Each structure stands twice: as C-alpha cells, then as structure tokens.
Amino acid sequence: MAAIELRGVVKRFGSITAVDGLDLEVPAGICLGLLGPNGAGKSTTMRLLTGQAIADAGELRVLGYELPRESKPARAEMGVVPQLDNLDVDVTVEDNLAVYARLYRVADVGAAVDRALDLARLRDRRRDAVDKLSGGMRRRLLLARGLVHEPRLVLLDEPTVGLDPQIRTELWTLIGELKARGTTILMSTHYIEEAERLSDEVAVMHKGRVISRGRPADLIAAHAGRQTAEVYAPPQRLAELRTSAEASGLRVRPAGPAIAIVGSERAGDGAVPADAVVRAATLEDVFVLLTGEEAE
Amino acid sequence: MNTAAPQRRTMRRLEPAAIAGVMSRELANFRTYWRGTTFSSVLEPLVYLLAFGLGLGATLVKEVEGVPYIQFVGTGMVATAVIFSSALPAMFGTFVKHRFQNTYEAILAAPVDVEELVSAEMLWIAGRSAVYGCVPLIVTFFWGLEPALGMLLVPLFAFVTALGFAGFGVAMAATVAKIDQFNYVTALFVTPLFLVAGTFFPISGLPQGFQDLAQINPLHQLVELVRGGAFGFEAVDLARFAFLVVFALITWRVAVRRMHARLID
Numbered sequence: 001m002a003a004i005e006l007r008g009v010v011k012r013f014g015s016i017t018a019v020d021g022l023d024l025e026v027p028a029g030i031c032l033g034l035l036g037p038n039g040a041g042k043s044t045t046m047r048l049l050t051g052q053a054i055a056d057a058g059e060l061r062v063l064g065y066e067l068p069r070e071s072k073p074a075r076a077e078m079g080v081v082p083q084l085d086n087l088d089v090d091v092t093v094e095d096n097l098a099v100y101a102r103l104y105r106v107a108d109v110g111a112a113v114d115r116a117l118d119l120a121r122l123r124d125r126r127r128d129a130v131d132k133l134s135g136g137m138r139r140r141l142l143l144a145r146g147l148v149h150e151p152r153l154v155l156l157d158e159p160t161v162g163l164d165p166q167i168r169t170e171l172w173t174l175i176g177e178l179k180a181r182g183t184t185i186l187m188s189t190h191y192i193e194e195a196e197r198l199s200d201e202v203a204v205m206h207k208g209r210v211i212s213r214g215r216p217a218d219l220i221a222a223h224a225g226r227q228t229a230e231v232y233a234p235p236q237r238l239a240e241l242r243t244s245a246e247a248s249g250l251r252v253r254p255a256g257p258a259i260a261i262v263g264s265e266r267a268g269d270g271a272v273p274a275d276a277v278v279r280a281a282t283l284e285d286v287f288v289l290l291t292g293e294e295a296e
Numbered sequence: 297m298n299t300a301a302p303q304r305r306t307m308r309r310l311e312p313a314a315i316a317g318v319m320s321r322e323l324a325n326f327r328t329y330w331r332g333t334t335f336s337s338v339l340e341p342l343v344y345l346l347a348f349g350l351g352l353g354a355t356l357v358k359e360v361e362g363v364p365y366i367q368f369v370g371t372g373m374v375a376t377a378v379i380f381s382s383a384l385p386a387m388f389g390t391f392v393k394h395r396f397q398n399t400y401e402a403i404l405a406a407p408v409d410v411e412e413l414v415s416a417e418m419l420w421i422a423g424r425s426a427v428y429g430c431v432p433l434i435v436t437f438f439w440g441l442e443p444a445l446g447m448l449l450v451p452l453f454a455f456v457t458a459l460g461f462a463g464f465g466v467a468m469a470a471t472v473a474k475i476d477q478f479n480y481v482t483a484l485f486v487t488p489l490f491l492v493a494g495t496f497f498p499i500s501g502l503p504q505g506f507q508d509l510a511q512i513n514p515l516h517q518l519v520e521l522v523r524g525g526a527f528g529f530e531a532v533d534l535a536r537f538a539f540l541v542v543f544a545l546i547t548w549r550v551a552v553r554r555m556h557a558r559l560i561d
Contacts, residue, residue: 013561044561050405053561064304072407073305080405086398088321090328099324102317103406129328145402 001064003028003153003184004049009058011044011208018044020208022058028152031175031185033199035192035283037293041208042188043083046157049186050080063153076104079151081143083158087130093117093141094126097148104149112148119174120144136167143174154178156187160194172197192284202283206291216283223289224281225263229272232258245271253288262289307407310415314408318416321403326424334428337381341373341432348496349439360498363527370436371526372495374454375518378429382421382458383486386465387478390417390555394469400559410556414466418548421465422458429454433522446525453525456540457518463547470554494519514543 004026011019019041026032036042047053049062051071060067065074087096094113101112117123120140122133130138139160146154159175160168175198179185189195195202196216203213212219231241238259242252248271251262262285264272272278287293326333349366360368393399403413430451437443468481492499492506493515499507510516517536524533 011561047561052401052404052559072307072409075405076305076307076407080402082398082402082405084398084401086402088325088397088399091324095324099317099321100402100406102320103314103403103408105313105317105407 001028002026002061003063004186005059005061006045006048007059009045009048009060010056011041011048011053012056017208019048019055022205022209024203024210026184026186028184029182030200031179031187031198033195033202034186034188034205035190035195035202035287036188036205037190037291040190040205040291042190042205043157044208045205046080046155046186046188049078049155050075076149077151078153078155079146079149080155081146081157081159083161085138085142087138087142087145089131090129092127092129093122093133096130096141097145100145101148106149112150115150116144116148119147119177135163136170139163139167139171140174143171147178151183153184153186156185158188158190160189160191168194192282192287196283204287204290212286212290219286220281220283224285225265226281227263227265227278228281228285229261229264229267229276229278230255230258231261231273231276233275241273251289253285255288260285260288309409310412314412315416315419317406318403318408318413319420321399322417322420333381337377337428338431338435340380341370341377341435344373344376345370345432345435345439363523364440366439367436367441367526368523369496370432370439370441371523372493372519373432373436374429374450374522375457375493375515376490376495377432378425378454378458378518379461379486379490379515381428382425382461383465384482385424386417386421386462387469387481388475389421390466390469391472391475391478394558395475404559410559411552414463414552414555415548417466418459418462418551421462422455425458425462426451426455429458433526441526444526446529448525450522450525453518453521453537453540456537456544457514459544460514460540460547463544463551466551467547467554470551470558489513489515492516514540 002025004024006022006024009019009022010017022041022045034042034045044053048055048060051068054068062074063077067074094117097113097116098109101109106112117126120143122137122141125133125137130141133141143159156175160171172194175185179198187198199216201214202216202219203210212223214222231238233241242259245252245261248268250264250267250271253260253262261267261272261276262281264278345366349369353365357365359365400413404410433447433450472478472481492510493513494510499510499516502510517539521533521536524530
C-alpha cells in the first residue's frame, strides 16, 4: 500500500484552480520531492493532505485512510513540519514538545519529549524559552515537534525556505537521518538542490499537476541529456546564439545573465560557441525546461 | 519498514484528549504571562470600587435596593470582570493565534478538529474567567459584604457566562478581516453590554425600552445571579441561569461554524 495516493484531485479557490487533476502516489519508505515554482499548488496539496483544505474532486488516501472523512486518524499517524515557524515563543523548548506529544496522544509524554530533544540536539536547552534560541535551533525544534509521535509519514512543507545556507545544511542532515530510518517523506520545495540531495524521486509540479516524475538522474537523462553549455554575453549576442542553437534543434533556457544550451553533447559544429562553459546537466535544467520558470 | 496500518484507528468527535491537549498549550503559555493578567484583573475592580463605590457612594448614593452602594457595585463588578476576561481575550487571542502566529495550522495538522479546538479555547477562557470573576466579590468583603452560601455558585455562574462570551469572541475573531475591526465590536457590543448590565446603577431606573433590552443582555443576568448569591435568590434566577446556558450553547455552535469556515478551505 502506498503511503499517499491522490487521484484526479482538484482544488479551486474562486476562479483560481490551485490543484488541477493531481495524480500522485508516494510509496512507503521513500522521500519524494515535490518540486515546483511558487504557485504550482504544492502548499495547497499539503493542506489537502492535512485536512485543512477539502478537495472539490478526486480521491485522496493517506496511510490507508480516506480523506477528508478519515482525516483525523490519518493525521494521528503523520507528522507535519510547516513552512512558517509557529512555535510558541515564550514557552520553553520542552513544553512546546510536550504540548504536541499530548495533541498526538502519545502515551509517555516525557519519553517522547526526551527523544525529540535528542533529535533536535537541544537537550541542554530544554528549559529555555524558544525566543532565546538561535534561528537554526528553532528550525530543528520545529522539525522535532513534527516528529514527536514518531510518525510513519512526514510532510515537510518547504522545510528550509528563507534560511541561511548553514542552517539549511543542518536541517538536511536531520532530514537525511529521518530518511535513513525508513520514514516516508513528502517534501515540497522550490529549491532544486534540496530536492536533488534529499529525494529518492522528484515530482515536478506545475499549474496544479505533476508534469514529470522520476529519480533525479533519470529525469536529467530524459529531459536534459548529459551536458549543458552556458554562455555569458551581452543580451544582443545571447539572442543571436539562442536563435542559431534553436535552429539546429537544441533546447535553450535562460540562466540569469546567461543562456544555457541544454543537451549540448548533441550539438553540431558551431552551435555551441567556443567561450561556452560546458558542465554536466542538472535537475535545474530539467526544472526550467519543464516549467518555463527560472529556479532559485 | 512495515507499511500496512498496524491497526486502523477510529477517532470520535470532541475527544477529551484533544481538548485537554489544546488546553495544555494555553496553560503552558499562561504560565509565562499570568502575573500581568492577574495583576490587572485584581487591580481593575479595585480601582472601579474605589472610584464608584467610595467616590459616588460616599457623596451621592448611599444605598441601592437596600444594599450599601459599594456592595451593590462590588457584586455587579463580577460581570465586568467576566466579560473583560472572556470576550476580549477570545477576540484578540484567537485572531493573533490564527493570523499572526499560525498556531492553529499546527494544531489542526495534529488529530484535532476545529470543533475540539474551539471548545478547548472556550473552556480555557471560561475557566480563567470563573476565577478572575470572583476577585471583585472577594475585594468587596473588605467593605463589609457578608459571605453567603449562595456565593459558592458564583464561579459556576461566571464560568457559564464566560463560555458564552468566549464563544462570541471566537466567532468575532473568525469574522473580522482586520484586527482594528475589533473596535466596532467593542463599541457596538462589549461596551453597551457592560454599561447596561445593572452593574453601576439599577436597570429599573432606565426607560422601558432599555429595561427590555437589558433582559436579553447575558451580563445583566449574571449581575442578577451574583446579587442573588450574595443577598438571596429568587425563583426567576433559575430562568436567568437557563438563559446563560442557552447563550453559551448558541455562541459555541456559531463559533465552531465560523472558525470552520475560516480555517478549512
């Protein structure tokens, strides 16, 4: 049985269709990265899975429970780490954890709190108020709070959005440990590197549905080929290069101040200028080609 | 890892564990700010009692309905303490937790329903109000109010009334678009209800229209019940209590419905 099964899920907000016929299956034991630009429907999908949004159409099953009817027992067995820090800032670290241990009906609250403190590496800060913690500690606590009941399935909603690189790396380590224990993870992100490092599989979401899915390496091979050639030049020359590369059947995408000629290993003589920087194709190439939006 | 659900859980509505969990969050937060709240809820009735009871009582009014004016105000002030410690925290607290702190998003991701969340918030606020509501009564003991057996029911009266006003506050928090719109709620409902409750002057002195309006003011019913507890109940007090129970039930259901509309897309 898959941990998450969504079929034909539709969610509208007025005239906007945020989720538009979404099919998504997350097998147990993997980390699936839901990668998409802002507005792709990732957050709405997360809200649908926690019963905080009700689908207009489609079937949703989480851990064998049918949503929204059986959302409550499903929520009891999954953990959620929100995008925004919503810890109780005046309350101590251990009380923050204890409250959620109770909300999740954990039998031994004390043991659950100790376990979560170890996971967040905050045992020596347990009696400190949250607003005394550093940004990185708060994020670790937020993650540990979502895991206080040792869920089988964890939803990570943009777990490192807006964090500085050092804190991001810290969190990636913790998420890696969670993966190693076999917990099923659905992680939404718009950071390519995050999806690439942590996900067993990536589903690229665009305009409310999954437009491509697979292991990162397979997606790259299928959509971007082996190599990408990046050219930095004045806009005028970039436009000319783009036209000639596209005329010879290559795919070109914008890359900030440069253009990237994707699948450049297939280019004939002269299609890739001599001053181009040739590098291995990445998931970013795939993402931009598929969604038409530049990645962060 | 075992992927099949080990046992299918079924969960009911209004689970005590969910309600207790939400209340434990409130308690954990309360432990960080109880000093300020308690200080103001003790000082406020004291200030009012001194101003009205001693000021007005010593100069203009000696007795109302056969009771020394300071005791008349002191018993009435229970209702003031109750509305200000229930409606306002429910309005502002709920709004802040929902809009600014995203607290409810985290709570509802756990196995807690909107109905349990709202019920827990109301129970917590009402419990607190039941305690703070007794403060004016206790303060008035120092001005000669005789302890009476009926006063033991005051915490219950305060609790039920506070439930109603907490439900009202939560419903308002789920209705307004911006926090400054609470000014309308306060000016249109809270202040008039508080002034036309019979706290500072007897309702019987008002024009008939206001007297009729006062009868549907839950705060007035509470004032009468507290004075009943202090100076002797009447048969009509049963109806007053029933009115407060109905008021609490109605605002509870409205609050749950409004919050559901606000929190679940």
